[in-house]
Amino acid sequence: MIIGTRGSRLALWQAHFVQAQLREQGIASELKIIKTQGDVVQHLTFDKLEGKGFFTKEIEDQLLAGNIDLAVHSLKDLPTTQPEGLTLAALSYRAAVEDVLIIHRDRAVPGQPFQLAGGARVGTSSARRKAQLLDLHPGLVTVDIRGNVPTRLEKARTGELDAVMLAAAGLERLELDLSDLLVIRLSPKEFVPAPGQGVMAIQTRVEALDIRRQLAPLHHLTVGECTNVERTVLNLMEGGCSMPLGVYCEQDQLNNYHVWAAYAPSYGAPVRRVQLSRSTRAGLAELVVEALSPIPSP
Template sequence: MKKLIIGTRGSDLALWQANHIKDELAAIGVEAELKIIKTQGDKILNLRLDKLEGKGFFTKELEEELLGGTIDLAVHSLKDLPTVHPEGLVIAAIPAREEATEYLLILKDCVDVSQKLSLKKGAMVGTSSNRRKAQLLGLRPDLEIEDLRGNVPTRIQKLRDEDYDAIMLAKAGVKRLGLDLSDLHIEELETTEFIPAPAQGALGIQIREHDAELFELLQKINNPATAEEVAVERKVLNLFEGGCHMPLGCYCKKEDGEFEVWTAKAETAEDFPERLFLRANSTEGLAEKIVAKFSGERKKPGKVFISREIGEHSYFRRALENNNIEIEGRSLIRTFPIVTVLDQFILRHVDWIFFSSRNSVDYFFNLKPVLPKKAKFGVVGRGSEDALRKYGHFADFVGTSGDITEVAEDFAQLVSGKHVLFPRAQDSLQSIQKSLPADAKIIDLPIYETVIEEDIDQSYADVLIFTSPSNVDAYFVDNLLEPGQQVIAIGNSTGKKFDEMGVKYTLPYSPDEIGLAEAVFGIDIK
């Protein structure tokens, strides 16, 4: 085959991407050279991206040269590419995707680990993405968001010049450029917490539709698994008729033969984003099903009961109130400390401290523990992670899955031969402990007990959320489910109670306020 000409933008990241494809082609015996093309997005630097006319202002000029025959293929960040192609062009290949997670880069003197995202109160964050702005304000309404333009190194320099307290970037771009960020604090935001742009981290190789020989050749660098996942995300974007300025996040991954999809959508960058999590066996009709859930016509719950007190400014409350859903929040249990003085000697050799609830974090730190410097922390759920932050500690392991078996398996890989302390409730099921390797040394520390409230009033809410097995026991001593009431169990330990009762329930992806809000939003009321 003749020497190919690859069209690319001239930014550091675009050149890395084009050279990466050039190397991939060289590996299959095809020679190529680069042609740098300036796009509208590169030329107009004084306007916010969503103020530019039309779509595809980082791709249009490349597409014109492709149609004109001056280049043979164009390499795009797939998230910048409109979902409708110009006639005569096609995406021929999508190589394996880089991680789609986000980086929040923070000036070290603006870090406050006790706050969510480790950002001090009222911090100014730079981003030109409406999606990022909506999700940031959803998690931290106190933040100030300011526009940020320029390529990746330019944006980072603006942060170093203290134009901002923090900025947000895709991890993929930072990683590809191999930048030294040791002078900054990096907060990595997982895709389940902060939903990326459709096709974030993926590259798209675009060619002329009739170049059949080139299309066949490029299948050698195509990754079918990545292509299948990003197709779902781009179809959702297409069905919402949104460009890359719509405050829309969508992320799909295939796990154990099932497709798991997270979607976040806001009306504007200032609005609270609705979030949805869906599992499906096939991608057929999946994007349509997701988009239908965001329809204003859909009947959602009018009232939700949850078996815990819900703070006035909590994420869960704001998510439900955004949908005009009434909340009935009351705990059906009380907790009491059973240890008032901690034997500090037991902490001497501890490598890991593992918390399975917010209560266990609070009761443990109320004992004023003197921790060894080497001690690491593991938690179940972002609720426990946030509780740990309030005491000035990061979680080194966060089990974000609602499936405690999965969490246990992941944690077990880290603690072979280690001393692991479990501050816990006296009646805890100890699911994590049972899954640890035989050579892990478990230090058991029951520090509080749970007492069930008596004479609990029935709830007539459309949806009942139970946040622990004890709360299930407490409620069903005197009450039954009303016809049509739907149940959400925070995790599978709580779900097992309903399995025993023969009651169907929804299990959120993550055992925290975000996961519960996603689960409520996904429920249809007949």
């Protein structure tokens, strides 16, 4: 099998992980690195890039053309609607789902929210993270940053920024040494992550039934159920990666579903927060969207 992937260190870690799982089933594979719009255009923030799927479209085009057999993506980068002819064959285990604030040790102020003083500069290009940061600490200044994980960390290390915000999953998968920095892990029930955060998605062609059968053992059912709720909320709100929306769903030991969501019309607006629990997924995403929607004026 030929596996399509982006060329960043994290993307390659994910592709090698899937490759190892295939090897355990006796399936040989090779990697093909594909540059996406998100990799090439580094001077624009996510909300300025055209359309959705700017980390996935070029890979999906190669998949549709038959040049690769499957693609490995971060689920949170994938648009909620699959291109015609493509399907998700499997979802990985879920790594740590939370966001992490990484602070230059000399800039930490104990006792302040996030241990950051008013006016502290925090690097993130995520509208969702900006919205929740400013909602919980209005005195912060958010700064757009792009680049891979080590590049972003360096901005905190050098003091160019007081702090940067990244996903815990990527930091753990890359096993980076953060001992020289102050690391604050944020509860996903308070600082709500992106839909699908911490999960890898394996995508292939609908018609490739044999490949789909071979990939089926890699699928994690509970992860699929929970992320389906999260991504359905995103889809119903007609949002993409640039929407200031966080949704996190987990299943307890009694098979009840619990959802936390946070949404702002823009990252300067107040954040509306919702927590709902149900014994079934049926209609759960719709209830979350209804609760997040503004109450009509009388």
